[in-house]
Amino acid sequence: MKKTPVLLGFALLLSLYPAMAEDLPALMGTRLSLSSGMETGVGMGRKPYGLFEAGYDAKKWTVQLGASLDAISANYSANLYFEPIQTRFFTLGLRSFNHFCQYLSSGYETDISGYLSLGLQAGRARRPLRCRLDLGVNQKQSGYEASGQIDSFTEYYPSFSFLARQSLTERGQVYFACSSFDDYYVPLFLAPIFSVGADYRVRSELRLGAKVSVRYSDMATLTAHADGLKLQIFADFFPSAIKKPKKA
Amino acid sequence: MKALLPAALAMSLGFAALSSCDFGIYELFGRPNDVITRAASLTEVAAPSVANTQRYTFAIITDPHFGMSSVYYFPESEFFNSVTEASADKPEFLLVLGDVTNTGVKAEYQDFADFAQRFTEACGIPYYAVAGNHDLYNDGWTTWAQTVNPGTSFYRFALGRRSFYFLDTGNGTLGDPQLEKLSAEMNADANRKLVFTHYPLFGGISFSYFKLTNSRERKALIDLFNANSVDMYFAGHWHDGAFYDYSCFKEEVLSAFYATKSRPGRWFFATVDEGSHTLSLKTYAVESASGGTAVSTQEFSLKN
Numbered sequence: 001m002k003k004t005p006v007l008l009g010f011a012l013l014l015s016l017y018p019a020m021a022e023d024l025p026a027l028m029g030t031r032l033s034l035s036s037g038m039e040t041g042v043g044m045g046r047k048p049y050g051l052f053e054a055g056y057d058a059k060k061w062t063v064q065l066g067a068s069l070d071a072i073s074a075n076y077s078a079n080l081y082f083e084p085i086q087t088r089f090f091t092l093g094l095r096s097f098n099h100f101c102q103y104l105s106s107g108y109e110t111d112i113s114g115y116l117s118l119g120l121q122a123g124r125a126r127r128p129l130r131c132r133l134d135l136g137v138n139q140k141q142s143g144y145e146a147s148g149q150i151d152s153f154t155e156y157y158p159s160f161s162f163l164a165r166q167s168l169t170e171r172g173q174v175y176f177a178c179s180s181f182d183d184y185y186v187p188l189f190l191a192p193i194f195s196v197g198a199d200y201r202v203r204s205e206l207r208l209g210a211k212v213s214v215r216y217s218d219m220a221t222l223t224a225h226a227d228g229l230k231l232q233i234f235a236d237f238f239p240s241a242i243k244k245p246k247k248a
Numbered sequence: 249m250k251a252l253l254p255a256a257l258a259m260s261l262g263f264a265a266l267s268s269c270d271f272g273i274y275e276l277f278g279r280p281n282d283v284i285t286r287a288a289s290l291t292e293v294a295a296p297s298v299a300n301t302q303r304y305t306f307a308i309i310t311d312p313h314f315g316m317s318s319v320y321y322f323p324e325s326e327f328f329n330s331v332t333e334a335s336a337d338k339p340e341f342l343l344v345l346g347d348v349t350n351t352g353v354k355a356e357y358q359d360f361a362d363f364a365q366r367f368t369e370a371c372g373i374p375y376y377a378v379a380g381n382h383d384l385y386n387d388g389w390t391t392w393a394q395t396v397n398p399g400t401s402f403y404r405f406a407l408g409r410r411s412f413y414f415l416d417t418g419n420g421t422l423g424d425p426q427l428e429k430l431s432a433e434m435n436a437d438a439n440r441k442l443v444f445t446h447y448p449l450f451g452g453i454s455f456s457y458f459k460l461t462n463s464r465e466r467k468a469l470i471d472l473f474n475a476n477s478v479d480m481y482f483a484g485h486w487h488d489g490a491f492y493d494y495s496c497f498k499e500e501v502l503s504a505f506y507a508t509k510s511r512p513g514r515w516f517f518a519t520v521d522e523g524s525h526t527l528s529l530k531t532y533a534v535e536s537a538s539g540g541t542a543v544s545t546q547e548f549s550l551k552n
Binding site: 041045103106107109140142145146147154156188219220 | 271272273275276277278279282283284381384385418419420421423424425447450452453454455456457459460461462463464466467470471474492494495496
């Protein structure tokens, strides 16, 4: 019997023990995320990338800014959610998404999207199933180098994002997502990205997770081809969840 | 358990309905022989015989969609006559830019093979094709490779100092391996170039559909064409046709061969003149069996 996996598992349990004993504050306020991973696929090799995100979560709105770097481009994104209508079972709001891609060679892409966002919640209060569907329109402007200068053209197309999260415990959840874009890669219509992931709140201020995404080519004409696999691990840090020592 | 029975029944009926769809929708998440397999290497094929590599003409048709010919008007005789009756700049070969079938089944490939045989007998010139998305339905690639010339969709030939590149975009993407091989081959090729495939890059179409879906791949192609003396990029797929001038090269999205009530069937003669550095594109349009053939001509400059 190999000892290494057993020892690693035991060490993980030990590291989680203090977290299991504490009360979990709600995940509001500032959030910082670090992520790393790679894109791969048949004949693609391995393309590493890294990203950093900073966000702020309030009761009715969320803002998130992020930057990622890969082998061919630097990408920046901004998300803003506003959910003025919130009931126990559903939410209704708006989302805006902006993406800017600067190719390391030359040229750029910008994406500006607006969405109507519908959220649904079902199941037990402590382990709910939460779904969110964003439907909207994207405007893509692509700049390319032509004869020594940068020219550009503009396109419009429908865009969507669906996310289903199931809490398994108070600390852990799994999720499935199907989206026509991700925050740092916005293909043309309709090349969806399917993702599954899980995260676990190991401490009140720290959440760890992993995600696998499959990127498809043109699914609208029914000749889709899985032309990329993205593996991602991430750590979310919530400074506002750090417990302050009680005064004597 | 009671809830599972109707769910299972509904899923079975749904699957049966999807499976019976003509386009083989049960292969929604991946079809056999994807672009990675099909475009594993760039094939050098024998060039067509032309009398003068300084000036020659070739015909182009796209999206004939054999299998739909009973629904739409198919201007076969008008097309054959335009080739055989051409007095000057008679086409010396034909290019077919994909979707030779509608659903990729063998009967439709046989219809195309019969058409190609009639064309060869009537006009006496060879044809070359690339695969379109419709050709891949129902595992159509297996029949494509056996039936359609030259049996691959990623290939090249040269006429004088000009190379003709044919790309496989049947899945709506080149895929990284094909793109890397294409980059290596184009970078090592000093010839002027023309590129032929099924999917448009952009085509001046503001609605983002009927195009290559990976915008990074599109960007890489524009850069590659800009750096490697590509004069024109010819595509089909968008049946109404479109055009875009990238400054460094031009994209001509050609209209479909068959005619509908709202759109004439079209075919094209392209004349390359290396002496005057021009490409003349003559468009033939037929609306119905009783209508005449309208002809118009555009001229594009080629790089020195």
